[in-house]
Amino acid sequence: MKGPEDRHKEIFREEANELLSELEGSLLELEENPEDGELVEKIFRAMHTIKGSGAMFGFNEIVSFTHELETAFDHVRNKKMPVTKELIEITLSARDILREMLENSAEGVGDNERAAQETLSRLKRILPGPLKTEAENSRLKDEKEKENEKIFRSSGDPVTYRIRFRPGRDIFKNGINPSFLINELMTLGDCLVIAQIDSIPAMDEFDPEACYFYWDFVLTTGQGVNAIKDVFIFVEEGSELKIEAVDEGDPGKPADYKRIGEILVEKGDISAEALKEALSKHKNLGQILVEEGAVPHGRIASALVEQQYIREKRKSLKEAEAAASIRVPSRKLDILADLTGELVTLQARLSRFSIAENNPELAAIAEGVERLTEELRETIMGVRLVPIENVFSKLKRIVRDLSGELGKEIALEITGAETELDKSLIEKLGDPLVHIVRNSIDHGIEPPDEREARGKPRRGTIHLSAAHSGANVLIQIGDDGKGLDAEAIKAKAIEKGLIQHGTELSGNGLYQLIFASGLSTAKEVTKVSGRGVGMDVVRKNIDALRGTVEVESWKGEGTCINIRVPLTLAIIEGLLVRINEEHFVIPLSMVEECVELIRGANEGQNGKHIANVRGDIVPYIDLRELFGIGGPPPEIGQIVITEADGKKVGFLVDQVIGENQTVIKALGGTFKQIDWISGATILGDGSVALILAVPQIIKWMENRETERAAFRAE
């Protein structure tokens, strides 16, 4: 009579034979379609299954032989070697040897060693690297394991996965011990295992040979999801395997992690409705869910373990990050940034000189210096970046205190707090954001009773968000309050003489008036706001950062203020332009396009400068005129079309020279009153180019137009 072990071996032989037949078919198909990646994967998996199951039942000869074949197909899988006729032929004969090995093991006779060695020698000749002996393999495996551990510890990109593995009920009957799988998974990294036992029935309904266990794992590994799948590859039939990445190991993430309810909903252990209902009872969530039988305790335990595990991981990552950094006075960083700026200028001179000299050796040196300067510049700028979190967190307190003071209920939601921007910008953004948030609390969000009467939740929301948007950072401050009153703004602006009767303004154009000095539509002045000072300061501060502010508002629904500021204040990407002998830089982030202008043909009419760009009317400013630059203008000029605050305005120049790494130098106190210029830069030839303050020039142009209109009306 056969024992269970023999029965299991027989099952293995049957399965392995089936796999070998499948392997033969796949190999023949691969010969026809050598580029078919899916077939390669299928072959690899068949080999891996034979090897894995063989190891469980002690078929050592089959295991070591299949291991070599598997290695070859791993190379193919990783595109390290091509599928050739020879590889197919060798693998086909290896497959025949495997079949013989299986038959011989059943009968306990025969020796396949010689044939196997011959096949492996043939395989060795076509492999990209040397095929190792078994002893070497074992040594290398140990080394690889250690190496993997090192990679995992030092790669910096380990990912934490949540895994649920529910094996088929017959896994024990098939002779597979799940301990092997758990142990193999443990070798991939840091792993916690939680058995789920809610399916185990009492003995009167219990089948002792069925597997009722299933498992949750929390695994941190740098080896990727495929390495996890490979562990379960030979039991996947009839099993359920769910792998989800839950933490990317970003040290910038806050140490806090999801709440238990969120984890349970994500895992599908409870529905969102059940969670909501349980939470409404204001008791311990786990207790409620278990008491109500909504979820077995083991699953709550699993969620708790995951929560603690990831919190600890994040904490230790943060600690490691902190330990790996040093504190440097910011003054030193400023000096470093200044010196880099000087270097960029000098490098531009060198490049210019090398072109003029036409000396290939000098050109090569100049190129090398350019590359290094570029890298240095990016690194230094990166060092100066800090998360906006610091500014945002200060606003939490303001919302809390001020809403309490005004008897309002307000929740502050923050997203993108990890967004980084230059530290000097962070320092200067604080005040404008405080002003805007105070205004939202005071004028935007209605008192709870008023909100309720309007069918809104009693609790208002202010949403702060930050995100990178090209070379800028977009900061949005939104509220679900009453929105801006367009009519009141218009009336007030007319009263203050900011606009004329009959002026057609809507949307952002109209809402921009809230930034005008002295304009407040508040019916009463509170100690928080209402005097019309504050928002104009916001505008000035943002302008000083070379940023823009746009306002969107929906009556009765809320307001959103969008602030765009450049990532850095030290160096910007600029567009260098020339008028006669003078050079100017226009910030590239504001440039939309450049078009030609033939003087006289389509120049301004009635003193107005207007260009027709593919049917769109775009006003433009003649910089020659604006700065009083002499000399005859060229026949064909160029208009650089920019966009700021949602308005398109062109700048007429003689020539567009091209992109320029602009190291910004502040102008001295003498030039402080000049709004049109935001700074200067030194060009490669040592001359100075002024940097245009585009939004301010546009504003000046608008004011001039308003004044002219008023004059004409009079």
Add this chain to the structure above:
Amino acid sequence: MLEYRFEKSGNPAVLRFSGELSIDKIVDLRNILLDSLNQTENILIDLEKAGPVDMAFLQLLCSAHRMALKSGKSLSVSSYPGPFMEAIKEAGLGSFTCKDAQWRSKCLWPDTLALPGENL
């Protein structure tokens, strides 16, 4: 050959196992446990002399424990000798995995993992 001894005279009655306790003998093990449970109200499993145990045996113990609780009886384990404890930890078992809150205090499995405080 399965080695065991059932001493039903005492209270609790003691069921002593020795040698390897695994899937190969699982049907016999189930029958022994069921018979023993039917003969007494309180039963103590003694695994001091037991050899390696596998997951099939662990879930059998869990099932027997559930059977005992269901029929108002008691089943407990005298201690957790080395190989037994190792198998419990390897399987990811512990009192925290217990199915129901009311059974947890009587759970068969030791505290293998300190559970954190719950953050809702």
